[in-house]
Amino acid sequence: xxxxxxxxxxxxxxTPGEAIARIYGLTGAPSQGRGEKRALVAxxxxxxxxxxxxxTNALLGQRLAExxxxxxxxxxxxxxNKVTLSGLNVLLEGALDARQEGRLAxxxxxxPDTLAGPEWAxxxxxxxxxxxxxxIARLTDAPEEWLGPGSKEHKSVLINLADRLLxxxxxxxxxxxxLGRSIxxxxxxxxxxxxxxxxxxxxxxxxxxxxxxxERRMGRLGTTAVDLLxxxxxxxxxxxxxxxxxxxxxxxxxxxxxEWMRREGARGANDNEWQGFYFEARGRELLxxxxxxxxxxxxxxxxxTVFDYSLNHVWDLKAHTAQQWSSERQAAVRKxxxxxLNDEDAFRRCVATQGLGFLVLSGGAxxxxxxxxxxxxxxxxxxxxxxxxxxxxxxxRVRKARFAPLSVEAFWIAxxxxxDAAILAxxxxxxxxxxxxxxxxxxxxxxxxxxxxxxxAAARERLRVGGHDWSxxxxxxx
Numbered sequence: 001x002x003x004x005x006x007x008x009x010x011x012x013x014x015t016p017g018e019a020i021a022r023i024y025g026l027t028g029a030p031s032q033g034r035g036e037k038r039a040l041v042a043x044x045x046x047x048x049x050x051x052x053x054x055x056t057n058a059l060l061g062q063r064l065a066e067x068x069x070x071x072x073x074x075x076x077x078x079x080x081n082k083v084t085l086s087g088l089n090v091l092l093e094g095a096l097d098a099r100q101e102g103r104l105a106x107x108x109x110x111x112p113d114t115l116a117g118p119e120w121a122x123x124x125x126x127x128x129x130x131x132x133x134x135x136i137a138r139l140t141d142a143p144e145e146w147l148g149p150g151s152k153e154h155k156s157v158l159i160n161l162a163d164r165l166l167x168x169x170x171x172x173x174x175x176x177x178x179l180g181r182s183i184x185x186x187x188x189x190x191x192x193x194x195x196x197x198x199x200x201x202x203x204x205x206x207x208x209x210x211x212x213x214x215e216r217r218m219g220r221l222g223t224t225a226v227d228l229l230x231x232x233x234x235x236x237x238x239x240x241x242x243x244x245x246x247x248x249x250x251x252x253x254x255x256x257x258x259e260w261m262r263r264e265g266a267r268g269a270n271d272n273e274w275q276g277f278y279f280e281a282r283g284r285e286l287l288x289x290x291x292x293x294x295x296x297x298x299x300x301x302x303x304x305t306v307f308d309y310s311l312n313h314v315w316d317l318k319a320h321t322a323q324q325w326s327s328e329r330q331a332a333v334r335k336x337x338x339x340x341l342n343d344e345d346a347f348r349r350c351v352a353t354q355g356l357g358f359l360v361l362s363g364g365a366x367x368x369x370x371x372x373x374x375x376x377x378x379x380x381x382x383x384x385x386x387x388x389x390x391x392x393x394x395x396x397r398v399r400k401a402r403f404a405p406l407s408v409e410a411f412w413i414a415x416x417x418x419x420d421a422a423i424l425a426x427x428x429x430x431x432x433x434x435x436x437x438x439x440x441x442x443x444x445x446x447x448x449x450x451x452x453x454x455x456x457a458a459a460r461e462r463l464r465v466g467g468h469d470w471s472x473x474x475x476x477x478x
């Protein structure tokens with residue numbers, strides 16, 4: 001959790017990919033990858049600036065900063081004609097202010113060409129398939145939707161829409177794509193070859209076409225995900241579904257994840273518990289790619305803590321090691337069902353103000369029993385001039401060489417009464433932390449404030465609002 005900015009409603013992006021995703025979301029432009037150039041051009045168009053696209057990213061960033069009325073420090077915000085993460089955050093923060101003040105228009109490139117005519121000007125297209133299926137389901141209060149392997153939508157999203165919105169219509173239900181075409185025709189919107197692809201898959205354009213037609217039929221044209229995910233339960237389910245869609249059912253390699261964090265400038269590349277930092281950084285990117293941001297964000301900074309994500313409600317991302325796999329014993333050892341959360345003070349303040357949610361990814365760790373990963377990691381840190389700190393116990397714990405996501409769950413604490421009830425029920429507790437690693441030999445590390453802990457058995461009964469499981473074969477060697 002970064003503490004670069006001190007504004008209570010702004011979460012600084014942790015990686016360039018996250019910043020770019022959020023700029024696309026604020027402008028309403030369709031995402032065109034992780035490159036910064038097209039995102040800056042989308043911001044230029046949303047501000048109606050006359051800047052030639054052949055200008056370098058650094059010069060374009062400077063012009064954008066002038067228009068957004070934010071300070072631009074060339075040496076800090078640019079490098080080799082590119083915009084740095086710090087520069088992207090300055091532009092992102094300025095764009096959020098401009099959106100709130102009505103100075104940032106929506107780029108209409110994202111509106112499908114199947115929606116021709118001025119009546120569609122107010123339509124807010126979904127920026128991802130998970131947003132599209134979520135909004136289609138929420139329009140008619142249908143059951144929660146999520147995506148299958150390969151980000152493939154389920155036929156149920158169309159069946160439920162047809163049953164609730166068009167109960168008397170004669171629709172072709174023999175396949176998903178035929179049903180999509182029939183619904184579009186019934187709703188009076190165009191359906192083209194670009195609305196679907198081979199393998200019975202409906203494209204984002206097709207889902208947005210159906211979504212727009214349904215909104216018009218219901219008199220709700222212009223509705224957004226922010227409008228439809230008003231409750232923390234609905235929002236938690238949608239966010240868990242987005243994280244579930246973001247990862248394949250395969251383990252994370254520790255070296256690859258650490259290298260990715262170093263390249264992206266995300267914190268945690270030198271930390272022993274790399275999997276938690278990787279989930280936080282990548283998870284934030286995935287959530288910001290999945291949903292357009294709320295132009296009126298909630299407070300996210302409490303004391304020295306900035307929570308990871310917000311839409312209508314504030315959420316923090318946590319990774320939990322549910323089991324450890326031993327190659328030597330060829331067996332998995334289950335770990336205690338408890339996850340460490342946040343500092344007690346920040347936790348209580350946020351809960352008292354507006355409630356607080358957690359998106360917890362539980363997984364299995366392949367332990368580094370032969371020490372090859374820890375030796376590689378120490379060499380990795382030495383190459384950056386980082387000295388590995390000694391532990392307070394003078395003993396080195398076995399590291400995790402790989403980590404396999406098993407489940408992602410959303411938990412919500414509504415207010416102080418709910419928090420107190422959860423503590424009494426054993427779902428939450430406050431515990432002291434161990435000291436930080438010592439800075440010098442023969443000394444003890446600094447003390448750390450108490451933290452809340454989540455106890456899964458009771459929390460799943462009282463606080464869980466949604467979640468999904470990944471499927472794995474039993475062996476790490478499969």
